[in-house]
Amino acid sequence: MKEDIKNLTLEEITQFLLSRGEKPYHAKQIALWIYRRNITDFAKMTDLSLKLRQALETNFSIQKLILKEEKISEIDSTRKFIFQLKDNYLIESVLIPNLNRLTACLSTQVGCKxxxxxxxxxxxxxxxxxxxxxxxxxxxxxxxxxKSFGQKVTNVVFMGMGEPLDNYENLIKAIKIINHPSGMNMGARKITISTSGLPEKILRLAQEKLQVELSVSLHATNDELRNALMPINKRYPLKELLSACKEYTSLTKRLITFEYLLIKEVNDRKENLRELSELLHGFKCKVNLILYNPFPGKEFKPSPIEKAILFQRGLQRKGIITTLRQSKGSDIEAACGQLRRVHAMQEDRANRDASLVGTPE
Ligand code: SF4
Known part of the structure; x- marks a missing residue:
């Protein structure tokens, strides 16, 4: 199968052009056709020579995801999309409205390890x-x-399926395309990478000189609890993670946001509040408290709102900038991986039913 030209940054398209004796400025023309005019046929790139169009056609394809399902939340207008990949796997992406923002939440992996x-x-x-x-x-x-509703995406967050920093090279290339003026033309500061906390990759990211935002999922205030909630903590305990975060902040001069899911009677106790204040003492950061979005198969429940407000005020009293938000799209399984999981369960059921139909008595 021919390589999808969307896997190439503009610099890589330029290299391809130079290797064929073509002028480098064609890279911008090609990108504008693909990302602004949504063209999926090289033959329609009419400002390129026939020879170049044929060379592109010979070497590349222009792939499109297949939209399998779209769901809109009746509660808050969050829109969730299920896309089918060329090998039939499903991924999900979400559009989250919030005041004058419309944030696109993107996946980086099929599933997550x-x-x-x-x-x-x-x-x-x-x-x-x-x-x-x-x-x-x-x-x-x-x-x-x-587009037909006159809406525009204002922000991008890599917080869908998968751990973005575990797909590092493809993530960074995608950010470069999304950020490039001839690509999707989205300001780097409008792009957020959300990670479960991989210290080596956080330090590598600091060297990229990208102006993107970084948010780190903390969700626990001591190693014992974080080991239980997030197995990655056994490999990278809190001390190592927070030390990498501090170095990132000092190298990039950018604030990190710590995400903290509030789960009832799991991590919303008084001692968690005290431990969190101590962990982040003197750290230039923000904390984003999120009420847990429950889903079938997990016994966790969101903290009561009164408790969440107490948690927020407690952190603010310690001088930590803290926001509190509700998970969006709770009626459409909008938290990461939920809608794909429902699809997968339906497919499993369908396959099971099909195999039962085909089973001889
Ligand atoms: S929160 Fe989900 S997607 Fe993110 S690292 Fe953990 S398992 Fe993976």
Whole structure:
């Protein structure tokens, strides 16, 4: 199969052009056709020579994700999309409205190998990394879907299925395409990478000189609790993670946001509040408290709102910038991995029924 040209950054397209004796400026023209005019046929790139169009056709394809399902929340208008990949695996992406923002939440892997116990994405294990083009195309396809409503995506967050920093090269290439003026033209500061906390990759990211935002999922205030909620903590305990975060902040001069899911009677106790204040004491950061979004098969419940407000005020009193938000799209399984999981369960059921039909008595 020919390589998807969306897997190439503009610099890589330029290298291809130079290797064929073509002018480098054609890279911008090609990108504008693909990302702004949504062209999927090289023959339609009419400002390129016939020779170049044929060379592109010989070497590359322009892939599109197949939209399998779209769900809109009746509660908060969050829109969830299920896309089918070329090898038939399903991924999900979400559009989250919030005041004057519309944030696209993108997936970076099919499944996830990190197995956080509150998350639906890891429940069926890891299948594969998404290619760069598959990451970018989630954004492009969602933008196309909402264009007719006069809506525009204002922010991008890599917080869908998978651990973005575990698919590092493809993630960074996707960010470069999304950020490039001839690509999706989204400001780097409008792009957030959300990680479960891989210290080596956090330090590598600091060297990229990208102006993107970084948020780290903390969700626990001591190693014992974090080991239980997020197995990655056994490999990278809190001390190592927070030390990498401090170094990232000092190298990039950028604030890190710590995400903290509030789960009833798991991590919302008084001692958790005290431990969290101590962990983040003197750390230039923000904390984003999120009420847990429950889903079938997990016994966790969100903290009561009164408790969440107390938690927020307690952190604010310690001088820590803290926001509190509700998970969006609770009626459409919008938390990461949930809708794909429902699909997968339906497919399992269908396969089981089919095999029962085919089983001789
Ligand atoms: S929370 Fe993120 S890292 Fe953890 S299992 Fe889910 S997708 Fe993977």
């Amino acid at each position: 990190f197995g956080c116990i509150f998350c639906a994405s890891g429940m069926r294990g890891f299948i594969r990394n998404l290619e760069t083009g598959e990451i970018v195309d989630q954004l492009q396809s969602m933008m196309e879907e909402i």
